[in-house]
Amino acid sequence: MVLACIIFSLFASTPPVVDPSAAAVTQVWSYVGELIFNMLVLVGAVKMADRLVREMLGL
Numbered sequence: 001m002v003l004a005c006i007i008f009s010l011f012a013s014t015p016p017v018v019d020p021s022a023a024a025v026t027q028v029w030s031y032v033g034e035l036i037f038n039m040l041v042l043v044g045a046v047k048m049a050d051r052l053v054r055e056m057l058g059l
Contacts, residue, residue, distance in 0.1 A: 003045070003049065007041070007042075007045055008038065008041065008042040008045065011038045011041060011042075012038060016030070016031050016034045016035075017030075017034075018030055018031060
């Protein structure tokens with residue numbers, strides 16, 4: 001789980017890539033899309049860590 005949090009913090013610490021010449025709506029959707037992707041990565045990493053711990057401990 002610690003590894004999942006470290007990976008997510010690295011994803012979250014990088015600033016979003018937004019094209020300054022694009023329209024405001026496009027910039028917002030790009031940011032929202034990147035945020036959703038980061039959240040999915042975090043959820044997947046935590047679920048995987050939880051599954052590994054359960055298998056290792058035989059729960």
